[in-house]
Amino acid sequence: MRQWTQRSLDNMKGLHPDLILVLNRALHTSPHMFVVTEGLRTLERQKELKRIGASKTLKSRHLKQADGYGHAFDFYALVDINKDGRVSFEEMANVRLMLGIADAIKAAAKEKNVAVTYGGDWRKFKDYPHFELNRAVYPGN
Secondary structure, eight states: OOOOOHHHHHHHTTBOHHHHHHHHHHHHHOSSOEEEEEOSBOHHHHHHHHHTTSOSOSSOTTBBOTTSSBOEEEEEEEEEEOTTSOEEEEOGGGHHHHHHHHHHHHHHHHHTTOOEEEGGGOSSSOOTTEEEEOTTTSOOO
16 A cells, blocks of 8 residues: 655645545556646745746646635655655656656546646646645636
């Protein structure tokens, strides 16, 4: 039975309960183990990500929304745990893994009746590690 890494648990703190519900379901149905690399962000972190070009906005769904929760998370496929126990991540080098995990997250969201939007489906800016609550159903700031 799969369990979350401590890093994932830490990064899931402050996320909207509906995202937690989806993530917990997807953990057990995904074809690949994955970790939550970012959830709720501070404005300072968001400003840094925008400054270095890793984000396009200061109005991120990762920031605390009007309901008090973060409405977005990023994930990566967990590829290997080294002999010394350190985690190795497969980032964008294997989008196939990301898409398989994304399909499991989408299916979990549908099963739990949670409206999500996947960054990998965006037309202009493909953000394969990103999921957020749908803005039409979960308005933010």
